[in-house]
Amino acid sequence: MGRIPCCEKDNVKRGQWTPEEDHKLSSYIAQHGTRNWRLIPKHAGLQRCGKSCRLRWTNYLRPDLKHGQFSDAEEQTIVTLHSVLGNRWSVIAAQLPGRTDNDVKNHWNTKLKKKLSGMGIDPVTHKPFSHLITEIATTLAPPQVPHLAEAALGCFKDEMLHLLTKKRIGSYQMQQIGLTPVNTAATHVKHEDRDETIEKIKYGISRAIKDPETSPTNKPWDPVVAGSANFAGSCNAFAAPDSGFHYGLSSLVNEGNGSAWNQSMCPGSSATGDRQCQLDEKLEDENGQDWKGGKEMRDGATLFNSDCVLWDLPSEELMSPMV
DNA sequence: AATATGACCAACCGCACAGCA
DNA sequence: CTGCTGTGCGGTTGGTCATAT
Structure with a gap:
C-alpha cells in the first residue's frame, strides 16, 4: 500500500500550462496568497493538481523571477557552489536572486557540465x-x-x-x-x-x-x-x-x-589538507550536526548566513571531496 | 525537402521531512 | 508515539525547436 496520491489523477489536467491558466493562478495567488496548495486549484477554478500549481508558480509565475540567460557571474557562482555542495540545487539557487532550483539544475545539466567537460574538468569532482x-x-x-x-x-x-x-x-x-x-x-x-x-x-x-x-x-x-x-x-x-x-x-x-x-x-x-578539513568542519557544526545531509543542509539561508562563510575561502581552494 | 539528432527547458514523479492532531 | 498532510527537493521525462545529415 503506497502513499495516497496528492490529487485525483483522473480529474486533473497535465502538461503545458496555457496563458489562461497562468492568469487564473496568478490572480488567485495575488489575492489570497499561497497558503494551501491543495485547495488553490479548486478555488482558482483550475483543473490542476496542487503540486503542479505550486511548481508553476515557484518556477515560472513568481514576479521576482529572472527569465533569460545566465550571466558569467551567475555561472561562476553555480560552479563554485557546486564544487562544494554538489547537487543541492535549492541551496545554490538561494544564492542567485531570481533563479529557481529548476533553472539552476537545467542550466547545469545542459550547459555547465559540458563546458567543464570540454575544458577537461570532471563536472562531478571539479578536478581535471x-x-x-x-x-x-x-x-x-x-x-x-x-x-x-x-x-x-x-x-x-x-x-x-x-x-x-x-x-x-x-x-x-x-x-x-x-x-x-x-x-x-x-x-x-x-x-x-x-x-x-x-x-x-x-x-x-x-x-x-x-x-x-x-x-x-x-x-x-x-x-x-x-x-x-x-x-x-x-x-x-x-x-x-x-x-x-x-x-x-x-x-x-x-x-x-x-x-x-x-x-x-x-x-x-592544490587545496591543502588543512583547507579540506576546514571545509569538512564547516559541513559539520560543533554540535555534531551533520551538515552534509538532512534538512539543515537544505536551508541555504542557514548555511550561508552563518559565521562559516564559504565565500571567504579562495575559490581555488574550494575542492569537493571525491565522491 | 525530409528525416534524424541534439539542445533546451517546463513539467512530472517519488521520496523525505516538518508540523500537527 | 503514530499517522496524516503539506511542502520541498532532486532526478527524470517529454515536448518543442534548431541544426545536421
Missing part, C-alpha cells in the same frame, strides 16, 4: 581529468596499472565521446597526444569510428602510463608529472576551441591561476 587519473594511478599497485586505462576509459568515456563526436579534432592535435588521426580527411568523427577511437584512446592512455619516456616531459615516471603533463596535454588538445573559454588546461593544472572562472572551475588538487 588528469588529476583523477593520477589519483587512480597512485592508489594502484604496479601490477594493477594496466587496468587503469580500462578504468579511466570507463569513467571518462562519455565525456571523451562527446568531445570526439561534437568537436573538431585536427590531425595535428591527435598527433600531439600520441594518437593516429582517426580520419585526416574528415574532421568529424563518425559514429562507426567510435569503437576504433575508443581503442586508440585506451592505447594512448596505456602508453602514457606505462612509457613516460615518450611523453613530452621526458622525465622518469612520476604519477603526478605524468598525470599533469600527459593527460593535461591530452585534455588540452580536446578542449573545445569554440567553447568560449580559452583557458589552456595545462595552465589550469600546473599554475592554477587565471580568471575567476579558471579558479572556480578547476580547484584541482
Whole structure:
C-alpha cells in the first residue's frame, strides 16, 4: 500500500500550462496568497493538481523571477557552489536572486557540465581529468596499472565521446597526444569510428602510463608529472576551441591561476589538507550536526548566513571531496 | 525537402521531512 | 508515539525547436 496520491489523477489536467491558466493562478495567488496548495486549484477554478500549481508558480509565475540567460557571474557562482555542495540545487539557487532550483539544475545539466567537460574538468569532482587519473594511478599497485586505462576509459568515456563526436579534432592535435588521426580527411568523427577511437584512446592512455619516456616531459615516471603533463596535454588538445573559454588546461593544472572562472572551475588538487578539513568542519557544526545531509543542509539561508562563510575561502581552494 | 539528432527547458514523479492532531 | 498532510527537493521525462545529415 503506497502513499495516497496528492490529487485525483483522473480529474486533473497535465502538461503545458496555457496563458489562461497562468492568469487564473496568478490572480488567485495575488489575492489570497499561497497558503494551501491543495485547495488553490479548486478555488482558482483550475483543473490542476496542487503540486503542479505550486511548481508553476515557484518556477515560472513568481514576479521576482529572472527569465533569460545566465550571466558569467551567475555561472561562476553555480560552479563554485557546486564544487562544494554538489547537487543541492535549492541551496545554490538561494544564492542567485531570481533563479529557481529548476533553472539552476537545467542550466547545469545542459550547459555547465559540458563546458567543464570540454575544458577537461570532471563536472562531478571539479578536478581535471588528469588529476583523477593520477589519483587512480597512485592508489594502484604496479601490477594493477594496466587496468587503469580500462578504468579511466570507463569513467571518462562519455565525456571523451562527446568531445570526439561534437568537436573538431585536427590531425595535428591527435598527433600531439600520441594518437593516429582517426580520419585526416574528415574532421568529424563518425559514429562507426567510435569503437576504433575508443581503442586508440585506451592505447594512448596505456602508453602514457606505462612509457613516460615518450611523453613530452621526458622525465622518469612520476604519477603526478605524468598525470599533469600527459593527460593535461591530452585534455588540452580536446578542449573545445569554440567553447568560449580559452583557458589552456595545462595552465589550469600546473599554475592554477587565471580568471575567476579558471579558479572556480578547476580547484584541482592544490587545496591543502588543512583547507579540506576546514571545509569538512564547516559541513559539520560543533554540535555534531551533520551538515552534509538532512534538512539543515537544505536551508541555504542557514548555511550561508552563518559565521562559516564559504565565500571567504579562495575559490581555488574550494575542492569537493571525491565522491 | 525530409528525416534524424541534439539542445533546451517546463513539467512530472517519488521520496523525505516538518508540523500537527 | 503514530499517522496524516503539506511542502520541498532532486532526478527524470517529454515536448518543442534548431541544426545536421
